[in-house]
Amino acid sequence: MGDNRLAELAMVHSEIMACTKCDLHKSRKNAVPGEGPIGAKIMFVGEGPGQNEDEQGRPFVGAAGKLLTELLGSIGVSRSDVFITNIVKCRPPNNRAPRKAEIEACNPYMMSQIRLVKPRIVCPLGTPAIATVLGEESSATRAHGKPQTKGNVTILPMYHPAAALYDASLKEVLASDFNVLKDLLKDPSPPREPVLEDGREMRRETLEKWV
Numbered sequence: 001m002g003d004n005r006l007a008e009l010a011m012v013h014s015e016i017m018a019c020t021k022c023d024l025h026k027s028r029k030n031a032v033p034g035e036g037p038i039g040a041k042i043m044f045v046g047e048g049p050g051q052n053e054d055e056q057g058r059p060f061v062g063a064a065g066k067l068l069t070e071l072l073g074s075i076g077v078s079r080s081d082v083f084i085t086n087i088v089k090c091r092p093p094n095n096r097a098p099r100k101a102e103i104e105a106c107n108p109y110m111m112s113q114i115r116l117v118k119p120r121i122v123c124p125l126g127t128p129a130i131a132t133v134l135g136e137e138s139s140a141t142r143a144h145g146k147p148q149t150k151g152n153v154t155i156l157p158m159y160h161p162a163a164a165l166y167d168a169s170l171k172e173v174l175a176s177d178f179n180v181l182k183d184l185l186k187d188p189s190p191p192r193e194p195v196l197e198d199g200r201e202m203r204r205e206t207l208e209k210w211v
């Protein structure tokens with residue numbers, strides 16, 4: 001079973017690397033599927049690859065990634081134990097925000113990652129990721145630090161570490177939201193199968209949004 005999930009995740013990541021479903025494929029150097037172990041308790045979802053990520057094909061390898069790694073360290077978690085990805089897997093040109101059509105085209109990949117990794121907690125980072133995971137009315141300002149449950153998975157929205165890089169007060173908020181994450185990790189109950197909101201299992205062919 002674990003092996004099947006690993007093989008299936010590898011297939012999803014190969015698909016992403018060859019994907020042409022939206023225009024972002026035209027300007028990317030490398031698609032950035034994401035990385036981390038199957039069965040990771042935590043999945044972080046950022047906005048999209050930046051220049052460093054596009055060049056290296058890996059998520060959160062620049063300054064925001066360094067802060068993310070530090071924040072994880074502050075609650076005793078190693079970066080190699082978490083799964084890290086983005087709502088779009090290819091870099092938007094000049095770091096513009098990803099467009100709705102691009103986010104929608106890419107969404108099935110994130111849903112497959114959630115279904116296969118089965119994280120206990122998903123942390124969308126910043127408003128575009130939060131709105132993608134929780135719905136368009138959600139924002140970092142309103143939702144950060146408050147865990148909610150969706151499709152059997154705990155969602156803990158947070159500010160984007162890039163926003164906190166040059167804003168000490170946001171960095172404090174982010175650090176205190178990481179302490180909420182630390183408390184959530186103490187829950188001893190086994191992880192549950194991610195499902196769609198109406199209770200149906202998520203399947204590979206499920207292209208619906210997770211609503």
Ligand code: URA
Pocket residue numbers: 046047048049050053058059060061062064065086162
């Ligand atoms: N910012 C993001 O949202 N994602 C990355 O992978 C890097 C920076």
Ligand code: SF4
Pocket residue numbers: 016019020021022023024025031088089090102105106
């Ligand atoms: Fe495909 Fe997503 Fe890249 Fe668009 S952003 S080309 S949907 S992998």
